[in-house]
Amino acid sequence: MDTETYQEGRVVHQPEYIDGHSVEIPILKILKQDGSVYKNADMPKIDQQHATKIYHTLAFHRVLDERMVASQRQGRLSFYMTALGEEAAIVGSAAGLDDNDMIMAQYREQGALIYRGFSLENFMNQMFSNEKDLGKGRQMPIHYGSKDLNYMTISSPLCTQVPQAAGYAYGQKLKGNKQCTICYIGEGASSEGDFHAGLNMAAVHRAPVIFFCRNNGYAISTPSTEQYAGNGIAARGVGYGIKTIRVDGNDLLAVLKATQEAREYVINENKPMLIEAMSYRLGAHSTSDDPSGYRTREEEAKYAAHDPILRMKNWMLAQNWWDEEQETVLFEDLRQKILAAVKVAEVIDKPAIDELITDVYDVPSAQLEQQLSTLKEHIKKYPDAYPVTAGRIK
Amino acid sequence: MDTETYQEGRVVHQPEYIDGHSVEIPILKILKQDGSVYKNADMPKIDQQHATKIYHTLAFHRVLDERMVASQRQGRLSFYMTALGEEAAIVGSAAGLDDNDMIMAQYREQGALIYRGFSLENFMNQMFSNEKDLGKGRQMPIHYGSKDLNYMTISSPLCTQVPQAAGYAYGQKLKGNKQCTICYIGEGASSEGDFHAGLNMAAVHRAPVIFFCRNNGYAISTPSTEQYAGNGIAARGVGYGIKTIRVDGNDLLAVLKATQEAREYVINENKPMLIEAMSYRLGAHSTSDDPSGYRTREEEAKYAAHDPILRMKNWMLAQNWWDEEQETVLFEDLRQKILAAVKVAEVIDKPAIDELITDVYDVPSAQLEQQLSTLKEHIKKYPDAYPVTAGRIK
Amino acid sequence: MAQMNLLQAINNALEIAMTENESAVCFGEDVGHFGGVFRATSNLQEKFGKARCFNTPLTEQGIMGFANGLASQGSVPIAEIQFADYIFPAFDQIVNESAKFRYRSGNEFNVGNLTIRTPYGGGIAGGLYHSQSPEAYFAHTPGLKIVVPRNPYQAKGLLLAAIRDKNPVIFFEPKKLYRASIGEVPEEDYQLPIGKAEVVKSGSDITLLGWGAQMETLEKAADMAEKQGVSCEVIDLRSILPWDADTVAESVQKTGRLLINHEAPLTGGFAGEIAATIQDMCFLHLESPISRVCGLDTPFPLSHEKEYMPDELKTFEAIMASVNY
Amino acid sequence: MAQMNLLQAINNALEIAMTENESAVCFGEDVGHFGGVFRATSNLQEKFGKARCFNTPLTEQGIMGFANGLASQGSVPIAEIQFADYIFPAFDQIVNESAKFRYRSGNEFNVGNLTIRTPYGGGIAGGLYHSQSPEAYFAHTPGLKIVVPRNPYQAKGLLLAAIRDKNPVIFFEPKKLYRASIGEVPEEDYQLPIGKAEVVKSGSDITLLGWGAQMETLEKAADMAEKQGVSCEVIDLRSILPWDADTVAESVQKTGRLLINHEAPLTGGFAGEIAATIQDMCFLHLESPISRVCGLDTPFPLSHEKEYMPDELKTFEAIMASVNY
């Protein structure tokens, strides 16, 4: 019985309180903005090859985000979300995992998917919801997923992936294959009931899951000061009895270090861990959003000075693992490839009308087959009204 | 922006973790089992009159619980829940409030209602769901409620009252009448998503609400060790930035002290507070439960030795505010009154059939009126089949 | 009278309600300073202060729990759920709590002051999580009222009625009309009745019934049918719960035919309830089966939204099938 | 063959499923050592270990979120919700997640292995929070399957089918029959089909349709009607989603009349969907309006449970009204 433990705790006879200040939460930093490393810093495991892969991922990420926002502005794409300013948190954590570990993301973690090697074509096909999209054109842009790459398809309802990650990781533990799950979540979504349910379930049932909170200061227009009254999300780990660390989310080496240690811990101990990465959402929430309605340019400029990609580049330069010429070539190459890929993907056909009813069940029900065939007859009668599908109905 | 604060926090360059042990949670105790008070203990505000009212409440509570379990065993009552062993936590907290403060209970807090002066008849009418029940015979026994006494009607779905209490208290704050809300909750129900939502909302929007968690070690058959992995419920207060205290729930004076201070705090600061009262559910979960399926008699016996009512009685005796003769007279009197009240209430008619459709809306819809009149015609045709209502349909 | 779009009409109703009653409080995700992601609550925080119009943490169950508590205390909460697709985490608070609060307490307590506003429906390329029409999920719940306006005039009058109604009301706003639907709206206070359908156009051959954004579809289909010589009576149900069976039955007794249209999937949608009731009330008058033109039994699609929707062509076809039965 | 009550049949099915597949896992509130508050999972923890049969913290949304994750990983979760009245905190995880998991990912991922068990319905003096029949709330959700057994034999065969079905299935257990319904049940493994109704008794004058505990009511009412010379065909729908419209329509084409009975409130209940579909499929065969004998449009009452219930007398009356229409 737990109660006994408490009875054995320190007994006081005058009220003594605890509160949000009762626990001090240090923040881990390894890399300075100028690319130098703090004295005595504990470095993550990283070599030139790994660092180069990470930097390529960051570059791809930055160019993809830039190009897709431009495409959206040009009216070629309906919607997009950048991760501007948060790339180190996302890519650094993905780089601390094994490729067979499961990634359950919120939506702003394309960086993790780039790191895993999702092809440019796959990105484009999803965003243009064409017939080559792995998700069959059923979700809004940026809702990627890939079974092969162990990247769970994004779901818009926030925080639902948190208890799911506990369950997924529990299944990994049952299988005994020494794999873990990382679950990304925003500081805003962390207010949902599912957050509480998921962290508690994971702690009680000892699931090997890393809860990785991107605290970027905003949930759409709502600043984190109106989201919670405690000391961020890390302070909640105490309540669940979950080992927790806070890192500078713009410091890729710190994020990588924390994730590498977390992976070791959750797999060896069969317990969850919580990482809170402090960062700032430099861009708009999405292309539908206009941050000038709720924050100042000055505020944005202040945080822009902490660009995590530049910080990593500075370190790479200092290591002599990278130079300015490589930088120019890489970025130019990426811009061209991405532009070309947009042009290809945007003209690929939408999925055939038959895909309207597949995957509702493992096999379409008789009723769905009936609804589809009625619909096809209707489209044949009015082909002009349904230009996307009419031409291709046999 | 909050993030700035973090950037300003202590910076480390080697991973440093926090976890369930990062915060020490002392437990407040004032009264020993023998009725003596710990040296230097901070006493609550209490005088003989108040103490006597409290003790009368405890006595009524104990006898009511005993008698109603017996009535249930005799088949007179369908269902009952005792609060055996937890009376000090419930009555002690209620006694720390003003009568105009709102009480939003889970279900095991009849003690708070007794303290407020709910009549024996009202208790009985609810339990026998007769036509005099304030709740019109619509809920299972023990789902009391009283507008006059500011005791919100109990709702079976667990934890729903937690965010509701935040909202209720916010409304009190808007009104500016210096009243607060107490919200009772079990350590089991504290796993629900609504717990997280409610505590966070209260903290962010500064609602004057006292969250009072009765940690009695069990949620039906589930021990608290399978309910959470952290240090009880108190440790969660840190995460929400809510001032928190843990008390010995079997120590009425400690509970009273904590509640008195909490009330001052939440009303003056317009902030919530969390109290965790450690206790033990000595009885079965309810009359439908049999604890021998999940715990030993030895365990029960160990906790029975901490009877909170006896502890309070010992203190009253030591104060010369109470004697054995008063004790005998009071308990005997209560037994007789309660037995008599059962006999009265159990033969009072059930509510009239018209009450089947009232209170679904403020005014029954035309459709409901139609359904009722069809039903009445039907009952008139088959009076023998509906003996409870048939005789009284005009 | 002023020209307003649907958002402006809603904003105007909220302003009137908050001016009239100082215990009226608006809140939800991004509802405060920013005025909501669709800007329905624009300027309310400026006008009424942060205590009465505010952002909440991101938790729908928390929003609705808080709203229930506030309503039971006597304040007048007007809670926003950012998209109807995200109302489900609050399902327990709405269906088990709001709906049953008065009944279970014998009216010792109630949350009659509660209003829930939420944008619903397709038309913004939102896919399965920004397009749902969940009215039928709530319509199986005694104790709730459910209202859906079709244009700015209706929106203002019905929202004011919903806020003042002494029962919890869910107010579904057709988001594709937020800016697209513009009309004359009186600047002063007025109310439209909850629980009353409106005959938008009278006719003699078939009754077309719908609500919200689909009313446009029905009107277009009616125009097409008229060209074929079929006279359509068009009815806007306006309230899903309680719903006005009498007005519908009266119409069907005249026309002999009924077609119901909604965006939500066919199976379990509210058209089923209407058809079941009307076949009973009008059995001897029906000249053809009651027809349901609804969404397919799939999640709301993205690239096939056009094909999924119960549009005017499908409606027209169903009208003709019914008439030629 | 053995005599089993409904609980034993369920326990037996769970044991078979867990023996056959070592990734099958049972969990829920009090499900572990204690075997559940109704004891449906008795002895499973003893037999299969704590890792495969365990108590969860008290959080329905957590249970269902965890179950969704576990199913997507490839394990076979069999989650219990202690009472169907308490399934609503998990509504989002079920309706927005379980139901749409496969569709939204283009079948990159699915939760087809998922089964949710939950006791539903009246009969235990449980009042509004221990008596609900929420099947219709889920029946509006493409992607889910919904099954309700009426006796021990059906329970075992349908539960095994549900666990093995490659789609998420909600299995509603009629709790008032847990111990009351006793029958012959094969000890070996067998399955009954999901999506197929069963004609329990054939007849010629009217079709009576129901599911779960209400099947007893229909049979009693049929007996009463037979005494009046009315021959009733009695059908157990068994699956609410997908539901077997063909079997029902075939019957109604023969009898010309249909009565549907369920415990849940009338408005928005699944009888509405059935009536709407069948009036369409059988329009020219219907000799009287389709009749719905259901709960009243109120929360489930306590002291008036008897009056509220769609019992055999109300059913009998409705049969006679239909036949004498």
Ligand SMILES: Cc1ncc(C[n+]2csc(CCOP(=O)(O)OP(=O)(O)O)c2C)c(N)n1
């Ligand atoms: C259940 C639910 N409620 C509301 C939304 C609408 N919404 C989408 S993103 C968002 C803000 C999320 O903020 P945060 O979790 O901090 O992530 P960030 O955008 O900062 O990465 C909101 C409110 C949603 N998708 N799901």
Ligand SMILES: Cc1ncc(C[n+]2csc(CCOP(=O)(O)OP(=O)(O)O)c2C)c(N)n1
């Ligand atoms: C939402 C919900 N889920 C499940 C239940 C069933 N249930 C009733 S009491 C209980 C245990 C509650 O334990 P705890 O909160 O610790 O309170 P205690 O009984 O110990 O006072 C459960 C699971 C319920 N009433 N509501």
Ligand SMILES: [Mg+2]
């Ligand atoms: Mg954020």
Ligand SMILES: [Mg+2]
């Ligand atoms: Mg407990």
